Amino acid sequence: MSEEMRRDARIYLLGEEVAQYNGAYKVSRGMLDEFGPRRVIDMPISESGFAGMAIGSAMMGLRPIVEFMSWSFSLVAADPILNNAPKMLYMSGGQFGCPIVFRGNDGAGGQLGSTHSWCVEGLYSNVPGLKIAIPSNPYDAKGLMKTAIRDDDPVFFLESERLLSIKGEVPEEEYTIPFGKAAIRREGTDCTIVSWGRPVHFAMEAAETLAKEGISCEVIDGRTIRPMDWTTIFASVRKTNACVVVDQSWSFASPGSEVAAQVSEHCFDDLDHPVLRVHSDDVPAPYAQNLEQEMLPNPRKIIAAVKKVTYRA
Amino acid sequence: MPNATLASNLASHLVKSASVTRTEIPGTTLLKWFYDMALIREFEVRCMQAYQDKKIGGFCHVYIGQEAVAVGCVAALEHRDPIVTAYRDHGHALARGMHPKHCMAEMFGRIGGCAKGKGGSMHMFDKANNLYGGHGIVGAQCPLGAGLAFATKYEDEVIKGGKSDRVTMCFLGDGALNQGALHEAKNLAGLLDLPVIFVVENNGYSMGTAIERGTTMAHKIITKAMGYGMEGIEVDGMDVLNVYASMKDLCDRVRATSRPAFVDMRTYRYKGHSMSDPRKYRGREEEEQYEAEDPIGKLQKFIKDRKVATAAEIETIVDRVKVDVRDAVAWADASPAPGLEELYHDVYVEKWGPYTGTSLPEMLRESGVRSQE
Ligand SMILES: Cc1ncc(C[n+]2csc(CCOP(=O)(O)OP(=O)(O)O)c2C)c(N)n1
Numbered sequence: 001m002s003e004e005m006r007r008d009a010r011i012y013l014l015g016e017e018v019a020q021y022n023g024a025y026k027v028s029r030g031m032l033d034e035f036g037p038r039r040v041i042d043m044p045i046s047e048s049g050f051a052g053m054a055i056g057s058a059m060m061g062l063r064p065i066v067e068f069m070s071w072s073f074s075l076v077a078a079d080p081i082l083n084n085a086p087k088m089l090y091m092s093g094g095q096f097g098c099p100i101v102f103r104g105n106d107g108a109g110g111q112l113g114s115t116h117s118w119c120v121e122g123l124y125s126n127v128p129g130l131k132i133a134i135p136s137n138p139y140d141a142k143g144l145m146k147t148a149i150r151d152d153d154p155v156f157f158l159e160s161e162r163l164l165s166i167k168g169e170v171p172e173e174e175y176t177i178p179f180g181k182a183a184i185r186r187e188g189t190d191c192t193i194v195s196w197g198r199p200v201h202f203a204m205e206a207a208e209t210l211a212k213e214g215i216s217c218e219v220i221d222g223r224t225i226r227p228m229d230w231t232t233i234f235a236s237v238r239k240t241n242a243c244v245v246v247d248q249s250w251s252f253a254s255p256g257s258e259v260a261a262q263v264s265e266h267c268f269d270d271l272d273h274p275v276l277r278v279h280s281d282d283v284p285a286p287y288a289q290n291l292e293q294e295m296l297p298n299p300r301k302i303i304a305a306v307k308k309v310t311y312r313a
Numbered sequence: 314m315p316n317a318t319l320a321s322n323l324a325s326h327l328v329k330s331a332s333v334t335r336t337e338i339p340g341t342t343l344l345k346w347f348y349d350m351a352l353i354r355e356f357e358v359r360c361m362q363a364y365q366d367k368k369i370g371g372f373c374h375v376y377i378g379q380e381a382v383a384v385g386c387v388a389a390l391e392h393r394d395p396i397v398t399a400y401r402d403h404g405h406a407l408a409r410g411m412h413p414k415h416c417m418a419e420m421f422g423r424i425g426g427c428a429k430g431k432g433g434s435m436h437m438f439d440k441a442n443n444l445y446g447g448h449g450i451v452g453a454q455c456p457l458g459a460g461l462a463f464a465t466k467y468e469d470e471v472i473k474g475g476k477s478d479r480v481t482m483c484f485l486g487d488g489a490l491n492q493g494a495l496h497e498a499k500n501l502a503g504l505l506d507l508p509v510i511f512v513v514e515n516n517g518y519s520m521g522t523a524i525e526r527g528t529t530m531a532h533k534i535i536t537k538a539m540g541y542g543m544e545g546i547e548v549d550g551m552d553v554l555n556v557y558a559s560m561k562d563l564c565d566r567v568r569a570t571s572r573p574a575f576v577d578m579r580t581y582r583y584k585g586h587s588m589s590d591p592r593k594y595r596g597r598e599e600e601e602q603y604e605a606e607d608p609i610g611k612l613q614k615f616i617k618d619r620k621v622a623t624a625a626e627i628e629t630i631v632d633r634v635k636v637d638v639r640d641a642v643a644w645a646d647a648s649p650a651p652g653l654e655e656l657y658h659d660v661y662v663e664k665w666g667p668y669t670g671t672s673l674p675e676m677l678r679e680s681g682v683r684s685q686e
């Protein structure tokens with residue numbers, strides 16, 4: 001964010017506790033000092049108001065980055081982010097675009113109870129006009145963020161507070177990662193595992209274990225959900241003839257079900273087994289640790305699904 | 314940076330009791346309040362320890378410093394009056410009469426908790442005690458509060474054909490002043506003559522944001538009542554006698570007139586926003602100023618001065634609180650984690666597909682509350 005803000009004065013950051021407090025999860029540490037209070041702006045707890053305000057400013061050509069302390073709180077701003085931002089270009093017949101990034105923590109796993117544990121990719125991927133990026137590692141976070149900021153359309157950037165502590169190589173120099181270009185995290189021949197965001201790590205763990213049992217998995221990290229890199233996914237499934245999707249949102253009408261549907265449609269003759277999906281259980285997120293862990297996708301569930309589609313169960 | 318609004322909190326312009334005078338309050342009541350406030354504080358201290366020991370997860374917001382508010386407000390209500398609050402809710406649950414063992418078991422995520430361990434710290438519910446929740450989304454409880462008042466009035470007037478006779482108390486933090494939900498709720502309450510009191514627990518901060526950095530007219534937030542045609546009062550929330558007396562008057566008025574009201578309840582949270590907040594945004598000096606105004610210490614002094622109890626008798630109460638909370642922790646710790654079958658329980662009232670219907674938590678099973686089933 002800072003690199004981009006140095007490049008373009010139209011970019012500004014706003015959200016709750018982003019300035020003086022350096023961000024609730026310290027994501028914007030040091031940014032107030034560097035850019036000052038006109039460009040790194042603390043907001044009261046008024047999600048609907050400040051999301052809408054930022055959208056209005058984007059119509060005038062500014063390029064806001066809006067932090068939701070948690071995507072769970074974006075529900076308060078559902079109307080501006082779903083009804084205004086993604087439809088502005090269409091409704092105005094191409095006159096007004098909305099170059100804006102909404103970003104923040106997404107997903108369960110911190111025992112925060114059901115109001116604070118939303119995986120909004122399930123809800124928001126249904127809406128045309130917006131893009132969704134969901135990085136799984138620090139390198140991608142930088143490259144995808146730069147692309148998001150430079151994009152002329154609204155981008156929902158889904159971070160995972162659970163991943164903030166992971167470390168990885170992040171080059172100082174300039175690079176971007178295009179949207180709609182998946183990464184193959186691990187090559188394999190027996191089964192394709194498609195995932196994005198935090199569950200990519202569970203998929204990698206599962207693949208590791210399965211390799212020891214002689215099952216070779218190809219793990220694909222989608223990186224963006226809208227657009228989704230169908231080319232890479234279909235090519236992999238045509239090679240492995242089996243597919244498991246791992247998606248932390250609920251199963252019903254989710255990005256996971258979209259992948260299953262598309263793969264079934266386009267790779268039907270290549271599949272040895274119907275596509276299986278590993279999701280969070282179809283219940284609100286519970287507080288109790290044992291229940292929450294059981295609810296979320298995990299390596300155990302992924303291993304079981306892979307064994308099933310490869311007939312090794 | 315000193316907090317300008319807070320500096321005026323202790324000023325004398327705040328409402329002092331009108332019809333109820335301090336001397337009218339019976340000694341037994343004073344001792345009960347003392348027990349309740351000490352219980353809340355000890356409970357929170359043990360929560361902080363348990364959080365360090367990883368017995369409690371997620372977000373944990375403690376009520377230390379604000380005890381006089383929940384205890385004084387609840388005392389001003391009848392038990393049948395509903396209350397609803399935000400996520401800093403342990404104090405309200407205990408003041409309302411939830412047994413500390415059920416509250417602590419909820420914190421621990423155990424089956425004996427008020428919500429079987431499914432809600433956690435921010436979501437305390439107690440049907441028997443007319444507590445309609447702690448709510449985690451800032452401002453969310455405000456329209457719900459209007460809805461509770463809508464229902465009591467509807468029941469009393471439309472169904473029973475009588476006169477509206479219950480008052481709903483809806484607690485919120487100063488941070489919720491900035492949410493659209495509150496403003497819509499106030500308008501509806503004003504429009505529909507709903508008997509609801511919005512009590513702003515104005516502790517001067519929402520996380521690291523001092524009130525005047527996030528709210529217009531921070532020095533006079535009762536102006537935010539007038540625009541909706543409702544009465545607004547300012548109350549010193551660091552003194553339980555004063556809270557009770559002011560709120561008792563107000564409750565009487567709201568009950569009689571069925572008009573909503575708004576309270577700027579000046580208080581202070583002694584600890585960080587949650588367990589991970591180093592409080593860099595305020596000075597130690599400011600904290601000390603409020604610690605000197607400690608609501609529990611103040612009540613203790615009043616009890617002694619009025620010779621309601623001797624120092625030794627007060628000591629006995631303090632000891633009892635310690636034992637009660639220790640027992641609650643032990644009970645919570647002995648309560649098992651919820652079984653995995655609980656995942657699909659209480660999602661729907663109806664049984665269908667993987668869902669297994671609903672049932673009451675252990676806490677309510679003997680209380681005569683009826684299940685949704
Ligand atoms: C809609 C929404 N936005 C943000 C948050 C995160 N959050 C939780 S508590 C809080 C501060 C609230 O302060 P206040 O209302 O004054 O209550 P206090 O913590 O002082 O009791 C914030 C920003 C949230 N829970 N819900």
Ligand SMILES: [Mg+2]
Pocket residue numbers: 486487488514515516517518519520
């Ligand atoms: Mg506050």
